[in-house]
Amino acid sequence: MSGVSEGAAAIASPVTASSDRLSDEARVAAYRLMVLARAVDERCLSLQRQGRIGFYAPLAGQEAAQVGSATGMEPVDWVFPAYREMAVALYRGVPLARVFHQLIGNALDVNKGRQMPNHFAFQAERFVSASSPIGTQISQAVGTAMAIQRRKDSIAAITYFGDGATSSNDFHAGLNFAGVFRAPVIFFCQNNEWAISLPRERQTRSATLAEKAAAYGFPGVVVDGNDLDAVHEVVRAARLRAVAGEGPTLIEAQVYRFGPHSTSDDPRRYRSQEEVDAARKNDPILKLREKLSAGGLWTDDAEAALTSDVKAQVVAALEAAEKAPPLDPASIFDDVFATPSPRLESERAEWESLVREGVLKS
């Protein structure tokens, strides 16, 4: 490339691992990851019932949407997740044990046990910290996209949220800013039909969520979120658009939340088993398995091997996390500021002396 310095070229042309369409090899790898995510999900629901983790927000039903969106992006891109995006984190290379360290909140948790399970931050994988308030990550992702623009880096940001978040302040603010500034950002809405107990119809009178993009002046796309290939392709196209300077895209991946909102929720109070059973007929994992099998890419033997491999991975990761030491209680005072304020130092000293004197157990 004439006229471009080596340094600038390195930033301008990140290594492109994904093509516009997923290769057969990538589809099989995606399938394996989706099955792993489902197995983690099922294990975590039982771990929560046993009191071994405090909380869990399952993603069952959203595996193709999550993995397909992740394959559509590049490792150099930035991810602004909500609290249900574990499969995205796994795709980006977060080791399963690191996920379990967070779910348990032990000394090896890179988030230092500060948040409830599922509220991950994995800086090395550009997986930005999730929070519980709904939609706040949307305008943040736009800010990062504006910074990407300012630095002239050829990457993009993607942010994840659900159907409920389309009613939030930051959905409007974020999409509006992104439209005005043509920010390189992808708004990836997993419409799983339920915001805790409220059906999608209680969030908006719009026929689709994707059509809301029109009001902000950029494209909105509806995609079958149970179809890995379809999700990959729309995200890939949106990313190319973003990096080419053509602005943001809103993607509505239509899925169904098979499980409860979280382990604190009982969906029998607001939806019928018939509805869930009907949705499960479109299980993204079964759909992909059928496609792979029909294409000669997957066999019953491979499935059996995967089942035991996944089980072993989950057992190993859980064991590592349960064996890890607990957090140092004094770490409660760390990371409020870059360096502790005198007030925090004195609160730490006061607490330590109470422990020393035996008033408190450490």
Add this chain to the structure above:
Amino acid sequence: MTELTLVQAINRGLHEAMRADPDVLVLGEDVGVNGGVFRATEGLYKEFGGDRVIDTPLSETGIIGTAIGMALYGLKPVAEIQFLDFIYPAYDQIVSELAKFRYRSGGQYPCHVVIRTPYGGGIKGGLYHSQSTEAYFCHTPGLKVVIPSTPADAKGLLLTAIHDPDPVMFLEPKRIYRSVTGEVPDGDTRVPFGKARLAREGGDVSLFAYGAMIPPTFEAAETLHADGIEAEVVDLRSLVPLDEAAVIASVEKTGRAVVVHEAPRFCGFGAEVGALLAEKAFYSLKAPIQRVTGFDTPFPYALENVYMPGAEKIAHAARTTVRAG
């Protein structure tokens, strides 16, 4: 040294910080072409262009949300919220997000945003251009809160804020934007956080104040001097972190304390100063602590002069402590 008003000093600080570091940028409503409704950002757009002096859509949550995203990526955004009274749509972003990013990510994601915003009454601004709600932010772990009262501090604290690794609420006393002038050091002269300014020495009573309450507090000290009472005026200027040692040392010397702010009294910053003195300087106190504050009412329009604490009230409170013991 250059003689500047307080708002000119802020403007000077922004210019110098942006010249020194291309990662510093300004965003907010009317900050670009218009130079800000108080002209704090005047000239920046012309010098640095619309990519670094960003006129945003009218959404406070959008301003702070995008500023957070910029900071996570390594830029140093200075966001302007046009009036503190309008900050509440962004309250979630400030309190739930900005203040907690470093902590909740175990230190992986520091999030350094400076939020500049004019606060306070006495400008005929009514309910929604007058409030002094610094306590909301002081009560949130993870935020630093500073309020200058002199042009030199305005520039010096702003430069410190822009280079600080933590989020900073930089509250500007708009009532004295132009009424206060003073010598401002040229160049990158920073005023550290966590250090109070001893504005006037005296041995009889300590007057603690900040921001737009410094001029009436000073006026009260002059009145008291005429009566033979020597008041010490301590400009707290850095509310978080607070210079607790300076507060305690002053009362150990004088034995009497008056805390002044224009915010409502109940759960106001004066309550924290009072509690600090009760905990750590109790045996030095010769008289009950006095608070001179706004009333526990919303901020009124036509009766703002009734609401605003002034020199008479401050001097009266000081005399009360002197008479008490």
